[in-house]
Amino acid sequence: MSEERQQNISFRDPGVLRALNGWRTGLDENRGDRAMLRRCQSPLEVAFTPAFHGLVAAMRAHGRVDPDRLALVAGVISHTEAGEPVQGRFAQQMAADKGGHALVSDLRFRRLLAEDDPERLYEMMIRLVRHLDGRADVGSLAEGLYWWNQKTKKRWAQDYYDHAPAVRTDGEE
Numbered sequence: 525m526s527e528e529r530q531q532n533i534s535f536r537d538p539g540v541l542r543a544l545n546g547w548r549t550g551l552d553e554n555r556g557d558r559a560m561l562r563r564c565q566s567p568l569e570v571a572f573t574p575a576f577h578g579l580v581a582a583m584r585a586h587g588r589v590d591p592d593r594l595a596l597v598a599g600v601i602s603h604t605e606a607g608e609p610v611q612g613r614f615a616q617q618m619a620a621d622k623g624g625h626a627l628v629s630d631l632r633f634r635r636l637l638a639e640d641d642p643e644r645l646y647e648m649m650i651r652l653v654r655h656l657d658g659r660a661d662v663g664s665l666a667e668g669l670y671w672w673n674q675k676t677k678k679r680w681a682q683d684y685y686d687h688a689p690a691v692r693t694d695g696e697e
Contacts, residue, residue: 533587535667543582544601544666551575552606561602566643567595575602590670596642597666600649604665605658613664615683617656626688628652633684637677645672 551558557575564570576598583589618628639645
């Protein structure tokens with residue numbers, strides 16, 4: 525298929541998701557690659573790692589890839605942990621009830637949605653993944669990061685607020 529005729533990748537595509545999960549599993553098998561990615565302070569640094577270029581090659585088999593967006597995905601996904609499949613999309617996970625409060629506070633979630641700078645988004649998302657003990661629905665996380673835009677933010681807001689314990693905005697406890 526010629527480059528001009530390829531569709532953009534979608535992490536909802538089962539083949540793309542298999543390739544991403546395979547790459548993620550490979551990081552567990554090659555801890556040096558995972559450590560190198562986890563030390564990266566920005567998506568630009570991620571783009572300088574061999575492991576990232578392995579992901580690019582795997583994704584190009586499924587469509588057109590934006591390396592800048594994929595570097596953001598790769599860097600954040602490297603902070604996830606393998607384990608039992610996680611229930612719900614990433615924004616729903618942030619809203620999970622923990623003693624009457626969401627795992628990620630409303631304020632922190634709104635700050636995330638206000639972020640448009642890829643460097644800051646990278647930092648914030650790594651902190652959120654760590655806050656969730658590395659447990660994440662990798663497909664929805666990757667899809668959201670890759671296509672971070674107003675449509676994604678609206679979808680995440682709906683997922684979060686539909687699943688969060690009652691959020692009070694009047695300042696009362």
